[in-house]
Amino acid sequence: MNLTVRQLQAFVHVARLGSFTKAAQAMHLTQSALSLLVRELESALETRLIDRTTRSVSPTAVGLEFLASAERILDDLTHAIANVDQLVAQQKGRVVVAAPLVLSSTYLPGILAGFRKRYPGIELALRDSLPDEVLPRVKSGAADIGIGTFDDNEPDLGRMLLFRESLVAVFPKDHAFAKARKLAWRQLADVPTLALPRGSVFRDLAERGCADAGIGLSPAFEATYVGTLIGMVGAGLGIAIVPGYATALADAQTTAWKPLEQPVVQRDVAIVHRAGVSLSPAATAFVEFLQAAERDGGRPGRCPAINC
Numbered sequence: 001m002n003l004t005v006r007q008l009q010a011f012v013h014v015a016r017l018g019s020f021t022k023a024a025q026a027m028h029l030t031q032s033a034l035s036l037l038v039r040e041l042e043s044a045l046e047t048r049l050i051d052r053t054t055r056s057v058s059p060t061a062v063g064l065e066f067l068a069s070a071e072r073i074l075d076d077l078t079h080a081i082a083n084v085d086q087l088v089a090q091q092k093g094r095v096v097v098a099a100p101l102v103l104s105s106t107y108l109p110g111i112l113a114g115f116r117k118r119y120p121g122i123e124l125a126l127r128d129s130l131p132d133e134v135l136p137r138v139k140s141g142a143a144d145i146g147i148g149t150f151d152d153n154e155p156d157l158g159r160m161l162l163f164r165e166s167l168v169a170v171f172p173k174d175h176a177f178a179k180a181r182k183l184a185w186r187q188l189a190d191v192p193t194l195a196l197p198r199g200s201v202f203r204d205l206a207e208r209g210c211a212d213a214g215i216g217l218s219p220a221f222e223a224t225y226v227g228t229l230i231g232m233v234g235a236g237l238g239i240a241i242v243p244g245y246a247t248a249l250a251d252a253q254t255t256a257w258k259p260l261e262q263p264v265v266q267r268d269v270a271i272v273h274r275a276g277v278s279l280s281p282a283a284t285a286f287v288e289f290l291q292a293a294e295r296d297g298g299r300p301g302r303c304p305a306i307n308c
Contacts, residue, residue, distance in 0.1 A: 003044055005077065008070045010037035014050055015059045015067050037090035084124065087123070093282025096125040097198035098143035102226045103269070104128035106248035108147070115289045122282045130224060131200060136274055144283040147290075149201045149243070149267045160271045160287070163294050165244035166259040167205055167267065170233050173256045177239070184262040192238035195231045201267070202226075205243045209265040243267055 011138040013023035029094060042049050049063035059067055086092045099108055104126060112124055127143055137143040171177045195217065196203045210217040220238045223229050227249045234254050235291040249256045271287055273279055
């Protein structure tokens with residue numbers, strides 16, 4: 001049985017207006033075209049829905065029963081279309097964001113709060129993860145987008161640069177480095193250093209900075225979470241090499257930090273998503289919100305080490 005929306009609309013208009021002429025005018029059709037739609041509907045249902053006389057047009061008993069169902073179907077369809085319109089207008093939907101623990105605890109809270117205020121109808125879900133867990137979440141579809149620092153050679157990913165930030169050294173507040181106007185990589189040669197383990201993007205960047213300065217990197221301690229390294233600094237175990245945003249986790253009463261120079265080593269923080277898969281309107285709205293925050297310089301949680 002192939003019923004069409006136009007057939008249902010034609011029947012409802014005729015039944016409610018009691019006139020083929022008025023119904024045709026309401027639907028901007030000729031009377032013959034509207035009559036054909038009603039006849040096709042009756043043929044498909046194998047029953048008469050409208051009684052036609054020279055003086056009146058009215059629904060049959062079956063037509064009256066069917067009228068309520070037809071109106072409900074059309075109302076449901078109108079509601080469904082309105083929901084799609086709202087999604088396209090970025091008023092509803094759900095966005096799942098995967099990000100490393102540091103960005104999740106420093107950069108994203110302010111972003112999420114601002115986005116929720118702007119788009120209260122969009123549901124947000126944050127998957128705070130270890131750095132090597134972000135891409136698998138995005139590739140599997142468990143997350144709509146990922147935010148972090150990733151290798152450039154990752155296949156099957158769309159990538160948009162969000163911002164760049166320098167690697168910094170975090171040290172005890174009473175350390176001699178606190179009095180230095182600038183801090184060069186080569187000054188780390190004679191102090192115990194704290195770094196992320198081999199295989200991490202930040203360890204690769206730290207080794208590149210040391211190599212370019214002509215020194216080696218042999219950490220006194222390694223840790224998977226940047227916050228752990230900063231905690232070790234507070235305990236006097238060494239100088240931590242971390243991305244700028246991690247300084248938001250440091251206790252300003254006991255620790256200090258400076259960007260590392262000669263050379264300046266920066267990491268790219270990017271937005272990634274599955275290549276070839278269109279972002280939902282809600283996810284698109286979130287990406288655009290992130291990019292606007294960067295353009296406007298209104299990034300929440302910006303720390304002094306950023307973009308030095």
